[in-house]
Amino acid sequence: MTSIRTGLGFDVHRFAAPEEGRPLMLMGCAIPHDRGLAGHSDADVMLHALMDALLGAAGLGDIGLHFPDTDPTYRGADSTVLLERVMGDLAERGWRVANADVCLIGERPKIGPHRQRMRDRIAPLLGIHAEALNVKATTTEKLGFTGRGEGLAAQAVVLIERI
Numbered sequence: 622m623t624s625i626r627t628g629l630g631f632d633v634h635r636f637a638a639p640e641e642g643r644p645l646m647l648m649g650c651a652i653p654h655d656r657g658l659a660g661h662s663d664a665d666v667m668l669h670a671l672m673d674a675l676l677g678a679a680g681l682g683d684i685g686l687h688f689p690d691t692d693p694t695y696r697g698a699d700s701t702v703l704l705e706r707v708m709g710d711l712a713e714r715g716w717r718v719a720n721a722d723v724c725l726i727g728e729r730p731k732i733g734p735h736r737q738r739m740r741d742r743i744a745p746l747l748g749i750h751a752e753a754l755n756v757k758a759t760t761t762e763k764l765g766f767t768g769r770g771e772g773l774a775a776q777a778v779v780l781i782e783r784i
């Protein structure tokens with residue numbers, strides 16, 4: 622039986638108008654910014670990419686399958702709670718996380734000042750040490766929708782292994 626697998630995830634959310642007063646949630650952390658991301662849930666784009674990577678590695682589809690955006694249950698959902706559900710699904714099937722690498726794509730906010738807080742918040746939910754959860758970011762050199770500041774994108778890659 623295969624003992625390791627990889628998965629990748631990708632997600633995009635547009636920014637809400639500032640007057641909507643949505644907080645910007647990234648990796649389960651409230652990040653000071655002039656606007657938050659729009660979404661049915663808390664729109665934590667980095668955690669959505671991470672969950673899709675985990676589900677992909679385990680062959681379990683994607684977050685839209687598990688948490689449909691047509692279901693009022695998930696309105697305003699805390700993505701860390703959804704991540705706990707995903708981790709439960711993986712554990713039930715005998716998988717644990719070896720490492721994860723998550724990349725935010727956008728001009729602002731800069732994640733440098735928040736990187737360690739993000740790792741410390743999410744690594745325990747993945748059952749790994751913070752050093753096995755990498756958090757990084759890139760601009761798109763002001764090109765495209767992220768470059769224009771219309772929204773943020775995120776990518777994630779994970780390795781899972783048999784317990």
Ligand SMILES: Nc1ccn([C@@H]2O[C@H](COP(=O)(O)O)[C@@H](O)[C@H]2O)c(=O)n1
Pocket residue numbers: 725726727728729730731732733757758759760761762
């Ligand atoms: N939202 C972001 C984007 C980038 N960074 C940091 O800046 C570095 C340079 O970005 P380039 O797109 O010019 O390569 C990048 O490696 C990150 O360290 C960031 O913190 N937050």
Ligand SMILES: C[C@@]1(CO)OP(=O)(O)OP(=O)(O)OC[C@H]1O
Pocket residue numbers: 632633659660661662663664669684685686688689690691695696698703
């Ligand atoms: C987690 C969910 C739940 O509605 O969040 P959304 O804010 O709709 O985010 P999206 O990444 O568009 O789709 C995933 C959904 O399943």
